[in-house]
Amino acid sequence: MDKFNSLKGIAAPLPIVNIDTDMIIPKQFLKTIKRTGLGVSLFYEMRYDNDGNLIKDFVLNTSPFDQSKILVAGDNFGCGSSREHAPWSLKDFGIKCVISTSFADIFYNNCFQNGILPIVVSPDQLDQLMMAATNQIEFNIDLPEQTVKAGNHSINFEIEEYRKDRLLQGLDDIGITLGYQDKISAYEEDKKNKKPWLFKDN
Amino acid sequence: MSNQGPKTLFDKIWSEHLVGQREDGTSLLYIDRHLVHEVTSPQAFEGLKISNRPVHRPEATIAVADHNVPTINRQNIEDPQSKIQVETLAKNTKEHGIQYFDLMDQRQGIVHIIGPEQGITQPGMTIVCGDSHTSTHGAFGALAFGIGTSEVEHVLATQTIVQNPAKNMRISVNGDLPFGVNSKDLILYIIGKIGTAGGTGHVIEYAGSSIMGLSMEGRMTICNMSIEAGARAGLISPDQTTFNYIKGRPYAPGADHWDQAVEYWSSLPSDNDANYDHEIIIDSSEIDPMVTWGTSPEDVVSVKGLVPNPSSAQTENKKKSIERSLEYMGLKPGTKITDIKLDKIFIGSCTNGRIEDLRKVASIVKDKKIASHVQAMIVPGSGLVKKQAEEEGIDIILKDAGFEWREAGCSMCLGMNPDQLKPGERCASTSNRNFEGRQGRGGRTHLMSPELAAASAITGNISDIRDFT
Numbered sequence: 001m002d003k004f005n006s007l008k009g010i011a012a013p014l015p016i017v018n019i020d021t022d023m024i025i026p027k028q029f030l031k032t033i034k035r036t037g038l039g040v041s042l043f044y045e046m047r048y049d050n051d052g053n054l055i056k057d058f059v060l061n062t063s064p065f066d067q068s069k070i071l072v073a074g075d076n077f078g079c080g081s082s083r084e085h086a087p088w089s090l091k092d093f094g095i096k097c098v099i100s101t102s103f104a105d106i107f108y109n110n111c112f113q114n115g116i117l118p119i120v121v122s123p124d125q126l127d128q129l130m131m132a133a134t135n136q137i138e139f140n141i142d143l144p145e146q147t148v149k150a151g152n153h154s155i156n157f158e159i160e161e162y163r164k165d166r167l168l169q170g171l172d173d174i175g176i177t178l179g180y181q182d183k184i185s186a187y188e189e190d191k192k193n194k195k196p197w198l199f200k201d202n
Numbered sequence: 203m204s205n206q207g208p209k210t211l212f213d214k215i216w217s218e219h220l221v222g223q224r225e226d227g228t229s230l231l232y233i234d235r236h237l238v239h240e241v242t243s244p245q246a247f248e249g250l251k252i253s254n255r256p257v258h259r260p261e262a263t264i265a266v267a268d269h270n271v272p273t274i275n276r277q278n279i280e281d282p283q284s285k286i287q288v289e290t291l292a293k294n295t296k297e298h299g300i301q302y303f304d305l306m307d308q309r310q311g312i313v314h315i316i317g318p319e320q321g322i323t324q325p326g327m328t329i330v331c332g333d334s335h336t337s338t339h340g341a342f343g344a345l346a347f348g349i350g351t352s353e354v355e356h357v358l359a360t361q362t363i364v365q366n367p368a369k370n371m372r373i374s375v376n377g378d379l380p381f382g383v384n385s386k387d388l389i390l391y392i393i394g395k396i397g398t399a400g401g402t403g404h405v406i407e408y409a410g411s412s413i414m415g416l417s418m419e420g421r422m423t424i425c426n427m428s429i430e431a432g433a434r435a436g437l438i439s440p441d442q443t444t445f446n447y448i449k450g451r452p453y454a455p456g457a458d459h460w461d462q463a464v465e466y467w468s469s470l471p472s473d474n475d476a477n478y479d480h481e482i483i484i485d486s487s488e489i490d491p492m493v494t495w496g497t498s499p500e501d502v503v504s505v506k507g508l509v510p511n512p513s514s515a516q517t518e519n520k521k522k523s524i525e526r527s528l529e530y531m532g533l534k535p536g537t538k539i540t541d542i543k544l545d546k547i548f549i550g551s552c553t554n555g556r557i558e559d560l561r562k563v564a565s566i567v568k569d570k571k572i573a574s575h576v577q578a579m580i581v582p583g584s585g586l587v588k589k590q591a592e593e594e595g596i597d598i599i600l601k602d603a604g605f606e607w608r609e610a611g612c613s614m615c616l617g618m619n620p621d622q623l624k625p626g627e628r629c630a631s632t633s634n635r636n637f638e639g640r641q642g643r644g645g646r647t648h649l650m651s652p653e654l655a656a657a658s659a660i661t662g663n664i665s666d667i668r669d670f671t
Contacts, residue, residue, distance in 0.1 A: 015522075018398055031287055031618070076398060082333055105434050161227065162224075165226060173352070173356060174360065180230060180362075183221050198324075
């Protein structure tokens with residue numbers, strides 16, 4: 001998995017609440033059997049008109065925001081479907097960090113599987129960062145220090161230690177868990193005796 | 203969460219499935235059943251292949267194609283990408299020895315319909331699927347939640363998932379349900395009350411006499427939409443209604459283990475003095491038949507109500523959000539909900555595509571015709587639901603009324619297959635999401651119960667079942 005350490009650049013403001021995963025990547029793009037190539041379809045219905053032409057005033061279609069690696073968005077970002085295509089499309093577009101006041105649980109988890117850092121800030125802090133993003137002020141995100149700096153603002157954010165470590169080191173989660181194979185086998189042996197109906201062959 | 207003292211249903215399932223702590227402090231939770239479908243699994247199988255990892259316990263996984271599949275002429279999937287996805291699932295499951303219900307198998311259907319239908323879903327289990335509506339299975343007192351594709355790969359490779367415990371929330375609904383109010387109205391009302399982020403980080407346990415009085419079908423509708431309240435999962439205590447539903451189904455415990463299983467299942471309900479991080483109590487008499495007016499499942503109103511006015515919003519953000527929704531939905535503030543004219547009716551989905559839902563619709567539209575300006579479609583949740591409905595003559599009643607009778611699948615709930623709304627079309631839908639573009643670009647979705655959708659099909663406007671004769 002890609003590592004994440006620090007990030008510098010302008011941030012795209014998207015002041016909409018409840019941005020759901022259908023908005024991030026509509027259903028017609030879920031038919032792929034690959035993880036890559038979805039960036040061009042990110043926010044498809046907001047980015048393109050019915051004829052497939054770019055909608056010029058949508059933030060990610062305007063310079064310099066079309067090069068943003070950071071997104072600042074309204075509350076409850078990533079709600080709805082579990083589709084990992086949402087973080088895949090963000091990543092493929094180049095976005096490596098999303099800042100909001102809250103994230104839906106599954107989306108939040110999915111970000112960490114893909115080297116994307118979701119940062120939770122307070123409503124007041126979001127207002128400040130939204131303004132800074134709109135004014136094209138450069139953001140500095142430092143994961144080891146857990147800070148977002150933009151102009152005069154310096155914000156500390158919380159992140160669970162294990163998630164931080166995984167991003168910093170780009171660890172393979174399955175590889176880690178397979179290190180506990182003995183424990184998994186022991187668990188299965190125990191339950192086969194105690195709850196045999198769960199181990200009947202399907 | 204301590205091991206001592208009173209426990210919730212969630213706490214009990216959690217501690218039963220804890221394989222251990224990893225060094226990074228996370229918990230490794232054992233997964234009893236893994237449901238797999240064509241859209242969120244190909245990249246997971248590809249990941250296994252790249253890393254040369256086997257499936258840890260193929261017999262704990264069941265696969266079915268549901269999201270993409272056509273509901274007519276299904277021998278031939280015209281969309282080449284959909285076809286590849288379905289074929290890829292068939293190939294991957296064969297390669298790894300995973301049970302797969304193919305498109306011609308009568309057991310095929312929406313993954314969250316067939317799990318319970320086959321008796322795969324049982325109390326006290328942990329169940330995951332790369333689909334957010336996995337919460338449906340919580341109706342049986344199973345801890346069931348949606349996961350991303352990377353986690354699908356993790357479960358395939360290890361039969362475990364990395365988790366941290368959720369917080370406990372209990373929502374109790376008490377009292378007899380008023381006439382015309384059912385489980386869909388209950389859950390829409392709850393989402394309206396707590397909001398789409400109201401359950402974030404929590405598992406919601408639904409309790410109280412209104413909930414425990416529901417059939418398994420009704421309970422599934424409630425748990426299904428827990429994700430629309432932002433919750434990780436929904437749960438309902440297993441009871442005799444649950445056991446009766448499971449008994450005799452193909453994958454249910456057989457006679458050799460049935461008593462042992464029931465004894466265990468009976469130990470699962472939350473202890474009386476268990477502690478909840480958050481508790482909400484609702485009197486069912488305050489609930490009306492509910493309808494969504496906007497583009498988030500929290501945008502709910504009584505069918506007797508009005509489209510809201512943005513100027514009444516308490517915050518600037520909320521005002522903007524209402525304005526955006528109304529513009530998308532093509533609605534004016536103050537419009538009576540029952541004055542909203544419809545183009546399409548969709549009855550189906552993992553929320554309301556079960557036999558009980560179809561029976562209700564049939565009882566309402568029997569000997570009537572749908573309004574001449576609407577197109578109405580019924581998509582049974584599974585091949586077996588369809589078969590049963592046909593045995594009961596429900597299909598004849600529905601077809602006589604003017605409904606299209608389709609093959610099983612997710613269909614227009616998300617419009618990945620050819621069943622979609624056109625821009626500007628307005629639909630009464632028994633599904634679970636009214637997001638912008640969900641049922642087709644520019645499509646306008648009003649979520650409601652099967653009863654309301656049936657009544658609305660006949661009148662052509664959103665209609666209150668209580669006024670309907």
